[in-house]
Amino acid sequence: MDNPLHPFELHEWIPISLFGFDISINKAVVMMWMVAGLVAGLFLAAGSSRKLVPSKLQAVAELFVEFIRNMILDTMGRDGMRFFPFIATLFLFILFCNLLGLIPGSYTVTSQIAVTAAFAFFVFVMSIVVGIVLHGARFLRILIPAGTPKLLLPLMVPIELISQLARPVSLSVRLFANMTAGHTILSVLFGLAIAGGLLIGWLPFAFTIAMNALEVGIALIQAYIFTILTCVYLGDAIHLHGEEGHGH
């Protein structure tokens, strides 16, 4: 039976080295280009006519835009709308990476921790920069939960610091682990189907189909969770400790 982790292996297609960095083109890189091209192409095509009575493609695009808009308004309020382009790009890119990865023979880019960690690190740095730009030195108060007695500060500040630092870790590990686990299960089941032959192989094959349906749901959820948590983290940087009546 084939190694179930075989689908995650990456091989260089065109080896390129720039200033000592390995920037070779491989399947994941090509996949990311395709996703970026597909998302951009779909939405440019959907937005080109802008009819009052939308075409099918425009209706789908409007559904997405409306959904992302509501997500931002729910978590960040009106101030968050200036991050709409970033959030929308992040959501659509991750969503299409997850979904296209389910096509047999393609590659799930988000099953590489390097990719998800890069996203999460960027979001983390961005929330810090946004917080410092908006609040200056007062941003450090994010380390002190509202209403903490002075006596407890030596205990609460390290806990809060770790809880802040854990955000990019949980953000990246969650997406990476879910995608990797799902695709490992799929490849194990499919390997069983091949090994079982016609006599018993139909049973794991049926499970493969069922798992694939579940994986579509997981792909949607994980893209949604990643994006909504990005919104929450950016929202925390914008409104320190729920100032300006931002309830949650």
Added chain:
Amino acid sequence: MPPSSDPFYTGLGQAVRIGTELLAALIVGGGLGWLADTYLFASSPWGTAIGLGFGAAAGVLNAYRAAQRWPQS
């Protein structure tokens, strides 16, 4: 189409969050403690132990906050 419309998947998403929240804080806390042990103070194993304690507390705090954001229904 929006993933949040199906209550089954919303619930699944929320459940999946809590687990990673606990784990990530533990990794960060333990990792920071271990770094302090190895490179700063040569105080092994105390840094790791204390770091894990703080990490566990931070994990519970993060899980609690994640649960607080659930929509009341």
